[in-house]
Every structure is written in structure tokens, then in C-alpha cells.
Amino acid sequence: MGPPSPFLQFEDVTKTYPGVTALSGVSFGVGTGSVHALMGENGAGKSTLLKTLSGSHAPTSGRLRLDGVPHVFQSTADALAAGVAVIYQELHLVPGMTVAENIYLGHLPARRGLVDRASLRAQAAAQLRRLGEDIDPDTLLADLPIGQRQMVEIAKALSRGARVIAFDEPTSSLSAREIGKLFTVIRDLRAQGCVILYVTHRMEEIFKLCDACTVLRDGRHVRTYATLDGVTPAGLVQDMVGRDIADVFGYAPRPHGAPALEAGGLLGCGLSAPVSLSVAQGEILGLFGLIGAGRTELMKLLFGAEPLTGGTVRVHGRPVPLRSPGDAIAAGLAYCTEDRKRDGIVPILSVMENCNVSARPAHVRLGCLIDDAWEQANARQQIDSLKVRTPSLTQLIKHLSGGNQQKVILGRWLSTNIRVLLLDEPTRGIDIGAKSDIYQIIFRLAREGAGIVVVSSDLPEVLGLADRVAVMREGAISAIFTRAEATPERVLAAALPLEKTTAA
Amino acid sequence: MSSPAGKPASPFLTLLDRAGMQLILGALILVCWLTVRNFGSPENIMNLLLQVSTVGIVATTMLFCLASGNFDLSVGTLIPAGGVLCALVLRHGGGLLLATGTALAFGALVGLVNGVVVARLKINALITTLSTMMMVRGIAFVFADGKSIGIGNETMLNLANAAFPVFRSSSGTVLFQITLPVWICLGLFGLFGFILQRTTFGRNTLAIGGNEEAARLAGINVNRVKITIFTMQGAVAALAGVLLAARLGIGDPKTAQGSELSIISACVLGGVSLSGGIGRMSYVIAGVFIMGIVENAMNLLNIDSFYQYIVRGAILLGAVMLDCLKQRS
Numbered sequence: 001m002g003p004p005s006p007f008l009q010f011e012d013v014t015k016t017y018p019g020v021t022a023l024s025g026v027s028f029g030v031g032t033g034s035v036h037a038l039m040g041e042n043g044a045g046k047s048t049l050l051k052t053l054s055g056s057h058a059p060t061s062g063r064l065r066l067d068g069v070p071h072v073f074q075s076t077a078d079a080l081a082a083g084v085a086v087i088y089q090e091l092h093l094v095p096g097m098t099v100a101e102n103i104y105l106g107h108l109p110a111r112r113g114l115v116d117r118a119s120l121r122a123q124a125a126a127q128l129r130r131l132g133e134d135i136d137p138d139t140l141l142a143d144l145p146i147g148q149r150q151m152v153e154i155a156k157a158l159s160r161g162a163r164v165i166a167f168d169e170p171t172s173s174l175s176a177r178e179i180g181k182l183f184t185v186i187r188d189l190r191a192q193g194c195v196i197l198y199v200t201h202r203m204e205e206i207f208k209l210c211d212a213c214t215v216l217r218d219g220r221h222v223r224t225y226a227t228l229d230g231v232t233p234a235g236l237v238q239d240m241v242g243r244d245i246a247d248v249f250g251y252a253p254r255p256h257g258a259p260a261l262e263a264g265g266l267l268g269c270g271l272s273a274p275v276s277l278s279v280a281q282g283e284i285l286g287l288f289g290l291i292g293a294g295r296t297e298l299m300k301l302l303f304g305a306e307p308l309t310g311g312t313v314r315v316h317g318r319p320v321p322l323r324s325p326g327d328a329i330a331a332g333l334a335y336c337t338e339d340r341k342r343d344g345i346v347p348i349l350s351v352m353e354n355c356n357v358s359a360r361p362a363h364v365r366l367g368c369l370i371d372d373a374w375e376q377a378n379a380r381q382q383i384d385s386l387k388v389r390t391p392s393l394t395q396l397i398k399h400l401s402g403g404n405q406q407k408v409i410l411g412r413w414l415s416t417n418i419r420v421l422l423l424d425e426p427t428r429g430i431d432i433g434a435k436s437d438i439y440q441i442i443f444r445l446a447r448e449g450a451g452i453v454v455v456s457s458d459l460p461e462v463l464g465l466a467d468r469v470a471v472m473r474e475g476a477i478s479a480i481f482t483r484a485e486a487t488p489e490r491v492l493a494a495a496l497p498l499e500k501t502t503a504a
Numbered sequence: 505m506s507s508p509a510g511k512p513a514s515p516f517l518t519l520l521d522r523a524g525m526q527l528i529l530g531a532l533i534l535v536c537w538l539t540v541r542n543f544g545s546p547e548n549i550m551n552l553l554l555q556v557s558t559v560g561i562v563a564t565t566m567l568f569c570l571a572s573g574n575f576d577l578s579v580g581t582l583i584p585a586g587g588v589l590c591a592l593v594l595r596h597g598g599g600l601l602l603a604t605g606t607a608l609a610f611g612a613l614v615g616l617v618n619g620v621v622v623a624r625l626k627i628n629a630l631i632t633t634l635s636t637m638m639m640v641r642g643i644a645f646v647f648a649d650g651k652s653i654g655i656g657n658e659t660m661l662n663l664a665n666a667a668f669p670v671f672r673s674s675s676g677t678v679l680f681q682i683t684l685p686v687w688i689c690l691g692l693f694g695l696f697g698f699i700l701q702r703t704t705f706g707r708n709t710l711a712i713g714g715n716e717e718a719a720r721l722a723g724i725n726v727n728r729v730k731i732t733i734f735t736m737q738g739a740v741a742a743l744a745g746v747l748l749a750a751r752l753g754i755g756d757p758k759t760a761q762g763s764e765l766s767i768i769s770a771c772v773l774g775g776v777s778l779s780g781g782i783g784r785m786s787y788v789i790a791g792v793f794i795m796g797i798v799e800n801a802m803n804l805l806n807i808d809s810f811y812q813y814i815v816r817g818a819i820l821l822g823a824v825m826l827d828c829l830k831q832r833s
Contacts, residue, residue, distance in 0.1 A: 305721055329723040343721055346714035348781045357711055358722045360704055368703045412722065 147178030260451025270297025286466025332419030403434025573780025580764030586745025591755025615738020697785030713780025
């Protein structure tokens with residue numbers, strides 16, 4: 001008798017977004033009565049896989065089987081009906097409603113169109129008891145601590161009769177005690193025959209809680225361990241990082257000059273400890289960290305986009321007052337944001353308009369009149385030298401591909417007198433061809449003497465570009481490595497969260 | 505997400521997008537000319553131009569407000585308040601310049617308050633300007649003691665009716681003339697149209713309306729631009745009030761009720777986006793004249809003002825739906 005076929009089976013699940021393949025032929029199975037860990041770097045495809053499981057994004061091709069029955073979920077309602085619930089990091093609950101109402105949101109027990117309060121309360125209390133929780137169902141959700149809210153979310157899944165429950169980094173905002181409680185509940189669910197898929201970055205949680213593990217990398221399935229016996233953290237990291245960092249980047253050492261950017265003791269929103277770093281002229285500093293480690297917050301502080309509550313910033317040795325992005329630009333700083341669509345491009349304006357907006361004040365006549373000749377010439381020159389593919393300068397930027405939009409934003413900053421370039425996820429959502437163009441632009445700017453900071457969640461990208469690598473963890477810099485020291489294992493180890501002592 | 509080549513939008517929408525309102529305006533003029541008695545008479549044209557001048561003047565700066573993604577209701581009461589203040593200063597023996605200057609300064613001050621509250625305190629522009637609108641109405645009534653104030657200053661009255669060019673019949677009656685308020689309206693069309701298209705301030709206004717956070721991170725001083733826009737808007741609304749009062753010979757706290765909505769609907773009707781980032785003076789001109797002509801034609805046809813409200817409301821709703829349709833395409 002062979003092993004029973006797993007209850008939940010992913011079959012060749014592929015998901016492509018315009019220009020990006022997020023998942024490519026992922027197949028693995030998860031059996032009942034086990035807690036199955038799902039691991040991978042940022043962007044490895046974990047979230048996308050959960051979205052196909054929850055029905056919020058239908059896969060481009062492939063399907064999953066539940067107890068042998070094939071499914072392709074088109075909506076979350078489909079998934080819930082089939083007994084699948086995903087519990088996200090940000091809980092999907094209504095703070096202004098009671099616990100009971102939240103648990104039965106969308107399927108409130110009713111009689112002739114009126115909510116049946118008594119049975120709502122009784123059923124909710126029963127669901128909570130199943131989790132060993134002693135919460136009054138009439139409490140307002142907003143009055144509960146985060147750990148209990150998560151229990152409400154789990155009760156909500158159970159009230160739908162969920163047999164498959166996926167957790168997306170459930171412990172990231174819990175205290176050690178709450179984590180212990182959560183683990184107890186998850187083990188109970190396992191004993192009750194639920195299938196648990198558990199996404200996490202925390203190595204020790206896997207060995208404490210999980211029975212099996214699947215590693216994804218670059219949207220592909222790397223391997224599935226049916227048992228964790230004999231598996232080591234180092235082995236898992238190796239699986240996650242995997243590929244050799246082939247020299248697709250064309251890195252060549254450059255001479256470094258005097259400091260371009262010196263930041264000392266920076267404090268502000270998103271940082272947990274004073275941050276100091278420096279970048280020399282001609283140097284590329286990689287800044288690695290998991291999502292939420294404070295990288296973007298640090299960039300915004302350096303650029304004057306969020307107020308500094310402490311510390312100093314010097315550019316080419318001169319202190320810079322950072323009251324606004326305007327101050328930063330005047331000092332020679334430039335910042336390409338992480339989310340181009342949200343805070344990089346002005347979508348309904350032209351390529352030329354988007355390219356010239358920051359340098360324009362230095363090229364106007366009589367203090368305010370637009371110099372058409374300069375506008376045309378500058379935009380044309382940037383478009384040509386950065387190889388932006390656009391039918392015309394007046395094309396609205398929203399019609400360009402992500403890579404070309406990013407090049408226009410780079411052109412915006414190359415038009416200014418740039419001394420320090422802060423790049424936040426410069427190649428996110430960009431196809432391979434444009435990526436390598438952007439790497440070449442970064443190297444060229446460094447050769448020309450700019451100091452460059454590259455923030456990236458893509459470890460190979462950081463290691464391929466950087467002369468030095470700074471790693472952030474939980475709002476502070478946890479390590480700085482030279483290029484020679486910066487092995488994937490070391491960098492990732494410095495980025496992964498410190499172990500929390502759990503009570504479980 | 506469409507590729508650079510993109511699939512072509514429907515020809516109807518493209519045309520609507522490019523010059524739709526100008527075409528509708530042209531058709532409207534033609535239809536009215538042919539079907540509405542007296543529409544094309546020089547007297548009516550003069551009347552029409554004068555009628556639209558108040559809305560037209562304020563719409564020039566409302567364009568900036570909307571283009572930056574904001575909204576200003578307080579203009580509706582700044583128009584009467586400007587007129588009342590001007591008449592009051594004149595009554596107390598102030599000169600023409602002092603009277604006009606006081607009204608403009610008051611308008612600018614109200615606009616400054618709007619701007620600071622909206623930009624710095626980040627309070628919704630609708631609520632902010634709704635509040636100041638009510639306050640300014642109260643202030644106008646307090647200043648005027650609830651009554652309208654007559655303007656006795658000859659220079660002021662003459663200036664409001666100063667005209668160029670003037671065509672007279674052989675018997676000496678005026679056949680056609682363009683008076684100062686109309687010239688000021690046309691001048692402001694040109695001036696603010698130029699500012700929007702050709703200056704950093706104008707381009708920054710559109711960038712803020714298009715994506716405020718991107719504009720801020722591109723180094724634009726967003727707060728300063730917004731505050732400037734609201735201040736300009738206040739001063740220009742007060743100027744429109746002064747001209748209206750001078751034309752009518754009284755500063756009346758009860759005039760121009762609901763004009764804020766006529767102004768905003770004219771802009772939106774012309775194609776200025778309510779969500780910001782899209783706007784040109786040519787849109788505003790088309791919108792102002794379409795609204796003005798419809799109103800004028802209804803008056804000539806002796807349509808009851810009750811029905812006029814219904815028509816004006818329907819036109820506004822249609823314009824907003826059109827805006828929504830264009831955003832989606």
C-alpha cells in the first residue's frame with residue numbers, strides 16, 4: 001500500500017502578470033494532519049501562491065486538487081465554499097463590529113431577513129471554545145488585542161467549515177506569549193484533521209511547529225521535504241538562495257573617492273535604533289532586508305520625505321538641512337521610489353513632463369517661464385541615452401511598460417545635478433532586458449562619481465551590484481559586509497528576524 | 505495596462521477627449537442662432553458676454569483648484585462679500601483703488617485660510633471651503649447689515665460700463681460694445697491659460713493633481729503651490745464680486761447664490777477633471793460658454809426659472825458622468 005495521496009495538491013500552478021512570471025509550474029502536495037511550511041525569499045512567489053489558493057487571483061494555468069477533486073478558484077467565495085481559508089498578515093476584520101458579527105461576516109444566521117442574535121452569539125461562542133478562547137462574542141473587535149483578533153480570524157475560517165487553512169506570516173506582530181497560544185491552536189487544528197499551510201521567514205518556527213516544508217524560489221518549486229528529520233536551517237537557506245550568482249551584472253571594481261553621503265545617528269519613523277551609514281563617491285552600497293525591515297523608511301528619511309527626529313546628513317562633506325525633498329534635491333540627492341505607480345510617476349502626464357519636473361526650476365527663463373527648447377532637448381537626450389522605448393515625448397507615461405517608466409524616472413534624476421542616488425527596488429516588476437539596462441546605468445553613474453544606495457529584496461541583485469552590503473533588520477542596521485564577505489548565507493542570516501523565545 | 509502601441513480608443517471617445525466640448529459649443533451656438541429668436545442679436549450677444557463674465561472670471565482660478573485635485577466652494581459667497589466690502593469702503597469715502605484693494609485683500613485672506621487649512625492641516629477641501637463659505641456669507645451680511653449698499657461713486661460706475669470698441673447707429677444708440685468686465689474676463693482667460701501651460705507653477709499644479717506624492721518626491725513644494733492657488737482663487741472671486749457690484753450699482757450680500765456650483769460645473773463640463781491633473785483653459789472657456797448659452801437661450805424662450813434649475817442640474821450630472829467615462833477609457 002502506497003502513501004495516501006495528499007489532501008491538498010497544487011498541480012502545475014502558473015501565474016503571470018503583464019511582464020512578470022510570478023509562479024511557474026508549481027506542483028506539490030500537502031497532507032492532512034500536518035503543518036506544512038512554505039518558505040522563500042521576498043518575491044519567491046509565496047504570496048502569489050496563497051492568492052491562487054484563496055481565490056483572490058485565479059492562476060493563469062494549472063489548478064489545485066482538494067481530496068482529489070480539481071478546482072480553479074475564481075473568487076474568495078469559491079475558495080471558502082470549497083473549505084479553503086487564508087489568514088493574511090493584515091487581518092480582514094471590521095473593527096466597529098462585534099466578535100460574533102465578525103466571525104459570521106457574510107453568512108450571519110438569520111430568520112426572515114432579521115439577524116438571529118441569540119444563535120449568532122451561541123454559534124460564535126462555540127467556535128471560539130473550539131479554539132480554547134474565552135472571548136465574549138459581544139465584545140467590539142476594536143477592543144481586542146492583536147493576538148485575540150487573530151483567533152477571531154481563525155474562528156471565522158472554521159465557521160465556514162474550512163479544512164485547509166493557510167497562514168501568511170501570522171507571528172510577525174504577536175508577542176511571545178501570543179505566539180505560544182497560536183501554536184497550540186494550530187496543533188489542535190492539525191489534530192482535528194485540518195491541512196495547515198504556514199508561510200514564515202522565521203527558521204525556528206519551522207522546526208518548532210512544522211512537519212513538512214516546501215521551498216519556492218523565483219516563482220518555481222525548489223523542493224518539498226516530507227519530513228524535517230535531518231533538515232538543517234543552513235540547508236533551507238541554501239535552497240532559498242540557491243542559484244549561483246552568475247556575473248550577469250557585469251560588475252567591475254571602481255576607484256572610490258571622498259564620501260558622497262554620510263549619515264550619522266538617523267532617527268525617525270520606522271527606525272528602531274540610530275542608523276549611520278556612508279557611501280563614497282563612485283561606490284554602490286547595497287541595502288538588503290526583508291519587507292518591513294525599515295529600508296524604505298530609511299530612504300525617505302535620507303531624502304527629507306519624512307521628518308528626521310535625530311541625526312545629521314552630509315553630502316560631499318556639507319551638512320544638508322532636510323526639511324523637504326526640495327532641500328535634498330538642492331543638495332544633490334535623488335530618490336527613485338519603491339512603488340513607481342504610487343509615488344513615482346504622474347500617470348496622466350507625458351513622458352517629457354515626468355522627465356523634466358525636477359530639473360525644470362534650474363532651466364526656466366525669468367524665474368518661471370518654461371524654456372521649450374530645453375524641455376524638448378533634455379527629454380530627448382535622456383530618452384535616447386537611457387534607451388527608453390516610447391513612441392513620442394508626449395506619450396502619457398502610464399502607457400509605457402514598467403521598465404521604461406523606471407528609465408524615465410531615472411532620466412528625471414539624471415537631469416538634475418546628482419551626487420547621491422537612492423534607488424528603492426529599482427527593478428521590481430521589470431522584465432529581464434530592462435533590468436540589465438538599469439544595472440548598466442547604475443554602474444555608469446557610479447563610474448561618473450555618484451554615490452549610490454540600492455535597496456533590494458532580491459539578494460542576487462544586491463550581491464551582484466554592491467561594493468558593500470548593509471543589512472537591515474527590524475528597523476536597524478544589523479550588519480555591513482564588504483563585497484568579499486557578503487555571501488548569500490551571511491547576508492540572509494543577518495536579515496532574518498532574531499529568535500523570539502516562545503512559550504510553546 | 506496597455507502597450508505603447510495600445511489598442512485605439514473608440515473614435516467617439518477620442519473625439520470627445522480632444523475637442524468634444526468645443527464641437528458641442530459650436531453646435532449649440534448654431535442651433536440657438538437658428539432656432540431661438542433674438543439669440544443672434546447684437547444686444548443679446550452683449551448681454552450674454554456680460555452674463556458669463558462673472559462665472560468666467562472665477563472659473564479661471566477654479567481651473568487651478570480643480571487641476572491640483574482640490575475644490576473651492578467659498579467663491580460663491582466671496583463674490584457678494586467682495587461687492588459688499590467694495591461698496592462699504594466707497595460709502596465711507598474711500599477711493600476706487602482702496603475699495604477694490606480692500607475687497608481683493610479680504611478675498612485673498614479667505615483664500616489663504618482655505619489654503620493653509622487644506623494644505624498644512626490636510627483637511628478635506630470640500631469641508632474646509634464649505635465652512636468658510638458659510639462664514640463669509642455671514643461676514644457679508646454683518647458688514648452690509650443685511651441690506652444691499654448702493655454705490656454712488658461715479659468713477660466706479662463709469663469704469664464698470666467703460667466699453668471698447670463701441671459701435672453706434674446713426675441715431676447714436678449703442679449697437680454693440682464690449683465692456684470692461686468682459687475684457688477683464690477675456691484677459692484672465694489669457695493670463696491664467698498662459699500660467700497653466702507655460703510656467704513651472706502651472707505644470708506643478710497639474711503634477712500635484714496627477715499624483716500628489718510623486719510630485720512631492722520630485723521636489724515640488726506641494727503646500728506652497730496649493731496655498732498660492734487658494735489665495736489667488738479668493739482674490740479673483742472678490743474681484744468678480746467688485747465688478748458685479750459696480751455693474752449693478754449695489755453691493756448686495758444676496759447676489760450670486762449658488763454661483764460656486766455654476767463655476768465648478770462649467771469647468772467640469774468643459775473637461776477639467778474633478779480628480780485633478782487634467783485641465784486646460786480652452787476646456788474652461790467651452791464649459792463657461794455652454795452653461796451661459798443654455799441659460800441665455802432658456803431665458804429668451806421664457807422658460808420658468810424652476811425648470812432652469814432642473815436643466816442646469818441635469819447638465820452638471822451629465823458632465824460628471826462624461827468625466828467618469830473618460831477616466832475609465
